Amino acid sequence: MTQAQNVLAGVQARLLAGMETRGLADELGATSTAAWLADSGRVDPATAKRQVTVARSLQTLPGMAAALQRGEISAAHAEAIVAAISALQRACPEADLGAAEQQLVDVALAGTPAAVRETGRDLVLSHTPEREPVAEDPELNRLDYGTGRDGRGKLRADLDKLTFEKLRSVLEPLAAPRPGPDAEPDPRSASQRRVDALADIVDAQLSGRGGGVGRAQVTLVAEANDLAGKATFVDEAGRVKDTRWPFHLSWTGSVSRQVAQMLACDCEVTVVVVDGHRVPLDVGRSERLVTPAIRKALIVRDGGCAVPGCGRPPHWTDAHHIRHWAEGGHTTLDNMVLLCRAHHRMIHRGTWQVFLGEDGHPWFIPPKTLDPDRKPMPAHNRRRRPAAA
Numbered sequence: 001m002t003q004a005q006n007v008l009a010g011v012q013a014r015l016l017a018g019m020e021t022r023g024l025a026d027e028l029g030a031t032s033t034a035a036w037l038a039d040s041g042r043v044d045p046a047t048a049k050r051q052v053t054v055a056r057s058l059q060t061l062p063g064m065a066a067a068l069q070r071g072e073i074s075a076a077h078a079e080a081i082v083a084a085i086s087a088l089q090r091a092c093p094e095a096d097l098g099a100a101e102q103q104l105v106d107v108a109l110a111g112t113p114a115a116v117r118e119t120g121r122d123l124v125l126s127h128t129p130e131r132e133p134v135a136e137d138p139e140l141n142r143l144d145y146g147t148g149r150d151g152r153g154k155l156r157a158d159l160d161k162l163t164f165e166k167l168r169s170v171l172e173p174l175a176a177p178r179p180g181p182d183a184e185p186d187p188r189s190a191s192q193r194r195v196d197a198l199a200d201i202v203d204a205q206l207s208g209r210g211g212g213v214g215r216a217q218v219t220l221v222a223e224a225n226d227l228a229g230k231a232t233f234v235d236e237a238g239r240v241k242d243t244r245w246p247f248h249l250s251w252t253g254s255v256s257r258q259v260a261q262m263l264a265c266d267c268e269v270t271v272v273v274v275d276g277h278r279v280p281l282d283v284g285r286s287e288r289l290v291t292p293a294i295r296k297a298l299i300v301r302d303g304g305c306a307v308p309g310c311g312r313p314p315h316w317t318d319a320h321h322i323r324h325w326a327e328g329g330h331t332t333l334d335n336m337v338l339l340c341r342a343h344h345r346m347i348h349r350g351t352w353q354v355f356l357g358e359d360g361h362p363w364f365i366p367p368k369t370l371d372p373d374r375k376p377m378p379a380h381n382r383r384r385r386p387a388a389a
């Protein structure tokens, strides 16, 4: 049954491809093949568009086309492969698309379209480890709410991966189904259970028990070599190695090395560092995390976020390793600087750089776009000091 549907999807894709090359839509009085399909086949315009995109890719992605024709993968798999390939091409024009296609088809043959999308994201991360993926960009975050016409509260959110991961880590355990007294199944839908979980958190916050909610934990497991950027994840053939992209969060999947390194610096997220055999390195932990004594010393020296013009108070800051500990940097006063979350992220992106000056204080090098000479600037709490007369 499924295979027959898949074969049919393949036939449809070939027919649509034929229409495209012969410009039939025009003859039939439609503005495009997708518009014709939406109209005559009574499918959603978005679905029609996706089907035409797959049809157009049959030529350029022969491996996918063959698998679809044999009925081995579904239309949804094909759409995921096409989307993954075009994302990879946009992110890294020199990537070996043939190898990537083969790998995506292999994943499609064994797994779900979601698995194909996940591999697609891993391919992009592996080819462009220095770039910040859109999924992690907090500047795109939105949370809007208001009252609907029915008088009910409406929420709409668009979150970066890390924030979403934390939200889910807190919500999911509280939103688990609760069987009734006679073990009858929880009558609430998953969506309703999430609202109840959110209400529990709000109640706890209101009653001052906020700190005790859940005991949820966000955990990232990473290899020390991977964090240091010493490992590569693409083999000579351009395929993601069978060791997958190493930085994963449990709910939201792969994250970039920049975010992983930022989390490993000093964060509320637990980072378990393991060796090549996935054995946790417990020495890493004690060496990695800043001690209360060092944090106190940092607060005395930096006052708060040290980025010029910021100065957010100490309890909003992370202790950043100037030279990352995974690259051999030590957790000592002369290798650390206090940064608020936004500036911590900025430093890990590499737009600004920080170093410790001979005066024992952090100095910041602005990006070329801000200062073509890239003249180092003193830390925030050092800026107004009068120059030595």
Ligand SMILES: [Zn+2]
Binding pocket: 261, 262, 265, 266, 319, 320, 321, 344, 348
């Ligand atoms: Zn850091």
Ligand SMILES: [Zn+2]
Binding pocket: 305, 306, 307, 310, 311, 312, 339, 340, 341, 342, 343
């Ligand atoms: Zn700051």
